[in-house]
Amino acid sequence: IFKISNMKLILHNMLTSAMIKGVKKGYPLLLRATKVELQPVEFDAGFVVHMLPRLDWSGVTAAVQCLNQPDLLQDPLPELPPTVPDDYANNEDFLRKAHIALMQLDVIEGCLVCPETGREFPIAKGIPNMLINDNEAA
Amino acid sequence: LTLQKRTPDTNHAGKGDFTTVYPASEDSFLFLDCLDSQADYLRQKLKPSVSVEIGCGSGVISAHLVQHVLSDSSGVSGSSCACLCTDLNPAAALCTAVTCCQLMPVASDLAGCLRSGCADLVLANPPYVPTPDDEVGTPGIAAAWAGGLEGRRVIDRLLTEAERLLRPTPQLSAFYLLMLRENRPEEVALEMRCRGFKSMLVVERHCAGENLSVWRFERGGVEESEFRVF
Numbered sequence: 001i002f003k004i005s006n007m008k009l010i011l012h013n014m015l016t017s018a019m020i021k022g023v024k025k026g027y028p029l030l031l032r033a034t035k036v037e038l039q040p041v042e043f044d045a046g047f048v049v050h051m052l053p054r055l056d057w058s059g060v061t062a063a064v065q066c067l068n069q070p071d072l073l074q075d076p077l078p079e080l081p082p083t084v085p086d087d088y089a090n091n092e093d094f095l096r097k098a099h100i101a102l103m104q105l106d107v108i109e110g111c112l113v114c115p116e117t118g119r120e121f122p123i124a125k126g127i128p129n130m131l132i133n134d135n136e137a138a
Numbered sequence: 139l140t141l142q143k144r145t146p147d148t149n150h151a152g153k154g155d156f157t158t159v160y161p162a163s164e165d166s167f168l169f170l171d172c173l174d175s176q177a178d179y180l181r182q183k184l185k186p187s188v189s190v191e192i193g194c195g196s197g198v199i200s201a202h203l204v205q206h207v208l209s210d211s212s213g214v215s216g217s218s219c220a221c222l223c224t225d226l227n228p229a230a231a232l233c234t235a236v237t238c239c240q241l242m243p244v245a246s247d248l249a250g251c252l253r254s255g256c257a258d259l260v261l262a263n264p265p266y267v268p269t270p271d272d273e274v275g276t277p278g279i280a281a282a283w284a285g286g287l288e289g290r291r292v293i294d295r296l297l298t299e300a301e302r303l304l305r306p307t308p309q310l311s312a313f314y315l316l317m318l319r320e321n322r323p324e325e326v327a328l329e330m331r332c333r334g335f336k337s338m339l340v341v342e343r344h345c346a347g348e349n350l351s352v353w354r355f356e357r358g359g360v361e362e363s364e365f366r367v368f
Binding site: 004005007008010011014015016017018019027044046047050051053054121125126127128129130131132 | 187188218219220222226228231232235236238239240241242243244245246247250251252253256
């Protein structure tokens, strides 16, 4: 029995469809998840503090919003502020919510959608497939 | 106190569902040696938040990075680094997920699906074997080694991709690339110099008829600077 990693929102934050011809930004990708699980991971404040400056926070909140679908998750989604608070490094309440969003929401099945072309990229067994055909490439 | 060399378990690669996935071989182990020798640099100087391995195969290299190189001396994986892995072969992406549950794999051509400037560290053990050009990027395991003319077809694309992925100066960033003597590594190093990277040969070994080397290309690095942009 293997423990397999599933797509986390940290990965979603880095993904773009900009390799498609004609796409200007391709970010953030819409997240249409059909199977998501809350996978408890030990809270690591240092990890969140180290990662936050490298993330596009609006992409994080957008992804969490996409997961706000009826019957998708049994547990409630973390409530995230629209911007990162100035005191984030010492704000444990914020860091805990950010950690849940970034590291504990496992997207197992669904798809990612290019915001400009609507092109869908499947997520299966927790892994996004961002391969495109030669004729789609920029 | 003996320094025990640890290696991630990738016995599942090359069999069953992962028949088309390149199992860890001499070139992979040379890359692990490179990372081991660069442990202080990676932990204390670069301190990466985001690592991207392009062409991860079994995932052995990134697994080693997160489990043994970036983790603290007690062996607890408290690494504050998101380790992303890409591969053209979806079976390799899945194999990587099995190799190490902390890795973040995605099926992709090079790293085209990742945003520019997202990484501090890029790793690549590319298809380096000189082959006919029409063998490059074909479905199946041959894509893992077929490097086309002088084994440089994928490497040349990787130089541009790594440059794009790494965060811009003055932030410190590094790109580790494995090459074969026939790829003309010194020429690649010169090309990277032209692109603003300092080049350094980290490890070199002659194994199974191949003269292999791993190079580090480094850019930026202003001391005491902190940039926080949300």
